[in-house]
Amino acid sequence: MLGIVQRKVYNFYMQRIKLVLEYNGSKFCGWQRQKNARSVQQEVEKALSKLFGKQITVVGSSRTDAKVHAMAQVAHFDCSQEIPVSKIAVAVNSLLPDDVKVLCAKKVGNDFHARFDVKKKTYRYYLYKGKKNAILNDLVATCDFPLDESAMQQCLKLFVGKHNFKAFCASGAQVKSYEREIYDARLTKKGKYLIFEFTGNGFMQHMVRILVGTCVDVGRGAIPLQQVQAALESGKRALAGKTMQPQGLYLKKIYF
Amino acid sequence: MLGIVQRKVYNFYMQRIKLVLEYNGSKFCGWQRQKNARSVQQEVEKALSKLFGKQITVVGSSRTDAKVHAMAQVAHFDCSQEIPVSKIAVAVNSLLPDDVKVLCAKKVGNDFHARFDVKKKTYRYYLYKGKKNAILNDLVATCDFPLDESAMQQCLKLFVGKHNFKAFCASGAQVKSYEREIYDARLTKKGKYLIFEFTGNGFMQHMVRILVGTCVDVGRGAIPLQQVQAALESGKRALAGKTMQPQGLYLKKIYF
Numbered sequence: 001m002l003g004i005v006q007r008k009v010y011n012f013y014m015q016r017i018k019l020v021l022e023y024n025g026s027k028f029c030g031w032q033r034q035k036n037a038r039s040v041q042q043e044v045e046k047a048l049s050k051l052f053g054k055q056i057t058v059v060g061s062s063r064t065d066a067k068v069h070a071m072a073q074v075a076h077f078d079c080s081q082e083i084p085v086s087k088i089a090v091a092v093n094s095l096l097p098d099d100v101k102v103l104c105a106k107k108v109g110n111d112f113h114a115r116f117d118v119k120k121k122t123y124r125y126y127l128y129k130g131k132k133n134a135i136l137n138d139l140v141a142t143c144d145f146p147l148d149e150s151a152m153q154q155c156l157k158l159f160v161g162k163h164n165f166k167a168f169c170a171s172g173a174q175v176k177s178y179e180r181e182i183y184d185a186r187l188t189k190k191g192k193y194l195i196f197e198f199t200g201n202g203f204m205q206h207m208v209r210i211l212v213g214t215c216v217d218v219g220r221g222a223i224p225l226q227q228v229q230a231a232l233e234s235g236k237r238a239l240a241g242k243t244m245q246p247q248g249l250y251l252k253k254i255y256f
Numbered sequence: 257m258l259g260i261v262q263r264k265v266y267n268f269y270m271q272r273i274k275l276v277l278e279y280n281g282s283k284f285c286g287w288q289r290q291k292n293a294r295s296v297q298q299e300v301e302k303a304l305s306k307l308f309g310k311q312i313t314v315v316g317s318s319r320t321d322a323k324v325h326a327m328a329q330v331a332h333f334d335c336s337q338e339i340p341v342s343k344i345a346v347a348v349n350s351l352l353p354d355d356v357k358v359l360c361a362k363k364v365g366n367d368f369h370a371r372f373d374v375k376k377k378t379y380r381y382y383l384y385k386g387k388k389n390a391i392l393n394d395l396v397a398t399c400d401f402p403l404d405e406s407a408m409q410q411c412l413k414l415f416v417g418k419h420n421f422k423a424f425c426a427s428g429a430q431v432k433s434y435e436r437e438i439y440d441a442r443l444t445k446k447g448k449y450l451i452f453e454f455t456g457n458g459f460m461q462h463m464v465r466i467l468v469g470t471c472v473d474v475g476r477g478a479i480p481l482q483q484v485q486a487a488l489e490s491g492k493r494a495l496a497g498k499t500m501q502p503q504g505l506y507l508k509k510i511y512f
Contacts, residue, residue: 022390069391101390134278134357135325135506139391250391 014078017088018108019044019058021073024099026138026247031064031073040064040100044075047095051088052079061114061254062121065205067138067246071124072103074254076114112256120183122252123208125196125244127216140193141248147194147219149187155218156185158228159198159211166235168211169204170243178235180204187215197252206243214241270334273344274364275300275314277329280355282394282503287320287329296320296356300331303351307344308335317370317510318377321461323394323502327380328359330510332370368512376439378509379464381452381500383472396449397504403450403475405443411474412441414484415454415467422491424467425460426499434491436460443471453508462499470497 021044029037033045041058048056061074083091088105096102126140133142159182166178182200189195196212214231217223223241231239277300285293289301297314304312317330339347344361352358382396389398415438422434438456445451452468470487473479479497487495 024391024393026394071391098388098393099390101388132354132357134355135280135327135395137280137354138282138394 013081014110015081015085016076016078016108016110016112017085017105018112018114019075019077019089019092019105020103021070021075022101022103023070023073024138025064025066025068025070027099028066030066030068031060031062031070040070040073041075043097043100044092044102047092048077048079050095051083051091059114061118062251063205064249064251065246068249068251069139070251072253073251074114074118074256076108076112078110117256118202118254120199120201120255121203122197122199122255123203124250124252125198125208125212126248126250127194127196127212127244129192129194138247141245143194143216145220147216148221149189149194149219151221151225152187152215152219154225155215155228156187156196158225158232159185163232164235165204165207165232167231167237167240168207168214170206171237173205175204178204180207185211208249209244209246210240210242212248213244216244217241269337270366271337271341272332272334272364272366272368273341273361274368274370275331275333275345275348275361276359277326277331278357278359279326279329280394281320281323281325283355284322286322286324287316287318287326296326296329297331299353299356300348300358303348304333304335306351307339307347315370317374318507319461320505320507321502324505324507325395326507328509329507330370330374330512332364332368334366373512374458374510376455376457376511377459377507378453378455378511379459380506380508381454381464381468382504382506383450383452383468383500385448385450394503397501399450399472401476403472404477405445405450405475407477407481408443408471408475410481411471411484412443412452414481414488415441419488420491421460421463421488423487423493423496424463424470426462427493429461431460434460436463441467464505465500465502466496466498468504469500472500473497 023040029039031040033039033041044058045056056077058075058077064070085107089102092102128140128142131144162181164178165180180200180202184199186197198208214228227239279296284296287296289295289297300314301312312333314331314333341363345358348358384396384398387400418437420434421436436456436458440455442453454464470484483495
């Protein structure tokens with residue numbers, strides 16, 4: 001009799017769990033749950049709900065778009081303490097499809113919030129220097145024309161700092177302010193790949209893809225650096241470069 | 257009037273075209289056309305039929321399985337001479353989905369046959385030494401236990417030569433003879449990848465995946481080399497190793 005009462009009391013205490021997730025976005029409509037489409041959030045909630053035997057809702061740090069990948073998306077959810085935290089990752093992974101994986105699960109304070117507590121984020125973009133490749137198509141963008149890398153490096157320097165990035169986000173983006181700060185913007189070369197990496201306090205929809213697209217347009221001589229500067233100052237989307245395809249984009253790290 | 261007659265005569269002459277194709281097999285049921293499933297053959301035939309304005313049938317060199325990739329599958333088809341051969345690749349690619357691509361198209365003799373004329377084939381298998389990776393899941397197999405590479409190299413040596421490979425093919429494979437000759441079997445290490453490569457005069461269904469699986473079973477100490485030898489001599493499937501997952505397998509080259 002006492003056992004039942006104790007168990008009930010024990011279950012009553014909820015704990016907040018932080019998940020770090022890796023996923024291949026190619027078969028997803030993005031992170032966020034949508035009707036009649038396969039989202040990462042829905043797959044993770046389905047697996048967690050099955051594991052805990054009740055409806056679980058997760059809150060993600062970033063709403064990655066369709067086809068965008070994550071090396072380390074972060075999410076939180078609340079659950080009872082019936083399943084030891086150390087077992088959650090393995091248990092959820094056994095219920096998740098092959099293109100989503102929990103890298104780690106740990107207990108955090110009840111006031112931790114995966115979206116509101118984000119300090120900065122790092123995104124990576126892979127551009128393969130060569131012809132379109134059918135095998136790698138879901139994982140990288142391709143570019144088979146010559147690029148002036150030194151001009152691209154100069155372009156990246158313009159992005160660093162606190163700016164109004166209105167020209168560099170999807171038109172119709174619902175945001176209170178277009179101001180964001182980019183702490184670091186770099187381009188490294190590895191074999192046939194150009195790897196762009198941006199770290200900032202926040203990124204609006206399509207922002208990284210437009211930053212990279214602008215760099216590429218500068219690199220191929222379609223946009224002069226002054227125009228990039230003018231885009232930052234005027235907020236005119238037409239002055240910035242094209243939106244790169246989502247396939248090359250990876251949410252790399254979230255800092256709290 | 258004469259023009260119409262000439263055009264008809266011109267169309268009457270058929271030519272045989274050899275295609276080299278690259279594809280990502282992850283969203284396909286395999287090469288071969290199947291009812292209610294997406295096959296590479298069907299996608300290529302659909303694109304060619306649209307291009308030439310009539311039903312085109314292609315004959316492929318290899319019937320790759322579901323999820324198996326090709327760096328250079330070969331196929332042939334017959335068509336009228338209305339479209340210059342030099343334009344076929346670009347034209348077909350504009351009609352193909354992103355996960356199939358024609359690398360080249362060239363005119364061959366009318367007696368060329370993509371399946372019957374094959375002299376040898378090379379298959380590659382990518383094994384990632386690490387934990388299962390959600391991002392790379394469609395492109396590589398993973399293995400997170402230690403492997404004795406020297407034992408694996410010895411295992412590969414046993415496969416080279418003319419053997420009865422009955423123990424190394426899918427049970428129920430419909431073949432006249434289980435004899436095949438492997439000219440070369442090698443294992444190279446590149447960063448965190450183990451890359452297996454087999455060149456032979458022919459490979460039965462699942463054969464490369466079972467050859468690699470046997471190597472892995474030898475490498476982790478589950479199967480002694482003598483048992484591999486016994487599998488080759490007896491043809492008993494139970495003596496060979498497991499069938500590796502299709503995702504790591506690539507049809508690399510076909511020799512005529």
